[in-house]
Amino acid sequence: MTSEAVTLSVRARGKPIKNLPEEFVIAPGGSAAQLYRALASKSRLPIHRLRITKGIDGSYIPDSQAVTIHRTGLREQSVIYVKDLGPQVAWRTVFVVEYLGPLLIHPLVYLLRPYIYKTNEPPSELQTLSLILITAHFLKRELETLFVHRFSLATMPAFNIFKNSFHYWVLAGANLAYWIYGPNSPTARPSNPAITYPAVALYVISQAGNLSTHITLRNLRSPGSTERGIPKGIGFDLVTCPNYLFETLSWVAIWIVTWSLSAGLFILVAVGQMAPWARKKEVKYRKEFPGKYKKKKYSMIPGLF
Template structure:
């Protein structure tokens, strides 16, 4: 296949004068095309989405031009400006750092917030502080040292949305758990320690899945494989769900809600589950579509159910 001259139209306004990219080799990938377009329209590569149709899906950077089935003459592509972008890692670090600092404020400075005299702190309140802080410290560690991101950036506006969600819920939960009128769990120590054990096990399971996924993808690649359990018994959850990291995440917050008997914590759990169910359904569909031998016994997030 000979080299191509490709006209690149603005996906939002195809009436605009197209950019012409000359001498494109069939062995060029989409990322190299983005770089050539970036040099002409002066937008960063991260902002560009290449599509075969104006409203089509984004074509992966790894795709070769030869795989796009473009005609030898009058070849056309469409580019969309995704707007200002920010690194996924930066967003994760900021959204997780907030709760780590917001939640303890209500515990450490109750007289500033509640305008009430201090009283002995209940065991459940202290353990809630430890568990909540540990969870977000773990997330920061994973973001820095464990996760390998398949996408480099996300829209800049997501930073404010994500931070509002995590920081806001941290303050919402902490306000009620650390309130002077906080009511301890109905079943006492039994309920507290049952919730604590469940939280610790689920946090360990979540970390186990994240390390398994890290080892599955070579550094600097976007390679995808079917994940299977390894020697760690907590990874056996992969026999039942496509996204056991989400399963464990939800389990951890159910346990936290049980340990604290706090309604705002349950609200956070339900909101998180609703979002993770959407993500899990999408990943489950993609696994089945991409891998013909994908295990049929797995459900997206809840074993045996959904």
């Protein structure tokens, strides 16, 4: 590798970026992170709004200290495209806002039953149990967001906070709560211990398994870094993403307790979202760790997909 600096041709992808230079000079041994910071400074945009790709094939250049300019394949007069991703919001903030919806909505609907449903009947044991299981689930998620998760990407487009929140505030929040705590809901009937107790046991085991996988994934990445590793531990020998498996089983347990169609709908939508993510993760592991990663037949649910 030569130490002589290379001149890159810089072009905007999509809408023009004010103050973006037409050329940029950098040493081959310089990092991609240096390139990002320099172009962010010159364009006067937050660094997380920028996405840089190679002009020759459109491949993404990561904002990484570990990746050198030479390693990216950029050479003298190589073209790079810089895209302004628009206003961004932190992933951690998005998660906190998403999960806050059900945490607020379920207790409110439960407490306001007399006014919402025009009834003086007290909530049933199953309705109280449903409240406990659902709020405990989302409280766990909030705590994991604040103290466990380490994110590979710092931000996402700000508009996504509204799109992502719909799933939780509406489907897991308002829709689920309205049908669970009503006087005509299946949860208003007496519970059947032969069904309820195994469902609660499944819920507890699944929540513990989900937490275990999140801790495993956290320990693969040091604070502030974006490196990846091959996860090992509970569930990872069965499927690519056991966190999604345990998440699904937790909601199956809630569905068994409530027998609510709205809970079933939430499960279908959630699985429909998580299944493609799990498959992409399997493909990514195979690509990033050839020869080291043990390929999985099932990415999310054994025997299905």
